[in-house]
Amino acid sequence: MMREQELVERLNARFSGLEARVQRRQRVIVSATRELIPSVLLWLKEQAGYHQLTLISCVDWIEDGEFELVYHVASHASGIHVMVKARIDRDQPVMESIVPIYVPAQPYEREIHELFGVDFPGNPDLTPLYLDDWHELPPLRKDFDTKAYAQRTYDYEQ
Amino acid sequence: MREHKRAKMWTTHPYKWGQKYSLWPIHFCTGCGAIEIPPTMLAPYDASRFGMGPMASPRQANLLLLTGYLTRKTLKYVIRTYEQMLTPRYVISFGSCPIDGGLYYTSYNTINHLEWYLPVDVWIAGCMPRPEAFLMGVNRLMEEIENGTADGYKRYEENIDYYRRNQERTLGKKFLEELKQVEWLT
Numbered sequence: 001m002m003r004e005q006e007l008v009e010r011l012n013a014r015f016s017g018l019e020a021r022v023q024r025r026q027r028v029i030v031s032a033t034r035e036l037i038p039s040v041l042l043w044l045k046e047q048a049g050y051h052q053l054t055l056i057s058c059v060d061w062i063e064d065g066e067f068e069l070v071y072h073v074a075s076h077a078s079g080i081h082v083m084v085k086a087r088i089d090r091d092q093p094v095m096e097s098i099v100p101i102y103v104p105a106q107p108y109e110r111e112i113h114e115l116f117g118v119d120f121p122g123n124p125d126l127t128p129l130y131l132d133d134w135h136e137l138p139p140l141r142k143d144f145d146t147k148a149y150a151q152r153t154y155d156y157e158q
Numbered sequence: 159m160r161e162h163k164r165a166k167m168w169t170t171h172p173y174k175w176g177q178k179y180s181l182w183p184i185h186f187c188t189g190c191g192a193i194e195i196p197p198t199m200l201a202p203y204d205a206s207r208f209g210m211g212p213m214a215s216p217r218q219a220n221l222l223l224l225t226g227y228l229t230r231k232t233l234k235y236v237i238r239t240y241e242q243m244l245t246p247r248y249v250i251s252f253g254s255c256p257i258d259g260g261l262y263y264t265s266y267n268t269i270n271h272l273e274w275y276l277p278v279d280v281w282i283a284g285c286m287p288r289p290e291a292f293l294m295g296v297n298r299l300m301e302e303i304e305n306g307t308a309d310g311y312k313r314y315e316e317n318i319d320y321y322r323r324n325q326e327r328t329l330g331k332k333f334l335e336e337l338k339q340v341e342w343l344t
Contacts, residue, residue, distance in 0.1 A: 133332070139267070146265065150259075
């Protein structure tokens, strides 16, 4: 069972172009490039025992022109929670699907595809999950004006 | 209403007595207010005192409880459920969100004005209304049924063009075409 410091050292030694650090007890942050994500997650799952994918979240850094995908994985043996982060281009948001590694990633990727417009080649089903008849920008992007849309659609002049 | 007047009305119009004391709310929970329904129906507040009990099918129910914010998807099912119910049918709206959007005014997916799409008989304000407020609303609805002012279903039939226009604008033409394909909506 690896503790935080040992995990960080082994990650930094194993992969180049990756920065891992301990945020606090039982919390490790890994900043990687988008090409490294599948191999880092596969290494974490197969070599370090991180069998649980807790969540995938997406952050819109509109000033930098980038989306940040955060993969939260956890280990039941050591109780450590690892956040693997990667930035992708905002104009052409494409990220390789990790469904072959973690099967529960499928609905998370589907949701991010719907609400942020990130494409996940390799995901078997990316049909809309929550929205229907949606013809606008993906609604959780920062440049989507929610208030104007709501007033135009639900609070218009009679 | 005085007691002798009420007794006279009930002997001449006995169906009103039946309508007033047999409200069957359909078990359709939307939004966060649905959590107030179980204590209202069960022992703590005991809605059976008012002749109310949850009903499983819209064909057998005559009261629609809209317990909170309505998303665009939910509104489609609410309209279908409402149109399946037999008249006289009543609508009680819970909380601030159906009135003007409330907390979710700027949301991309929740409607802001319920009365544009469906006629509402009793509004209960609050976020969320307690079961006591809900029972007050039920008492108010009973009074209105007795006075004959709970006429939401008549307003819906008279102003159907207005409601259909708003439904089309928010939910799209496709929804109305799907509604028309069903036989019982004429």
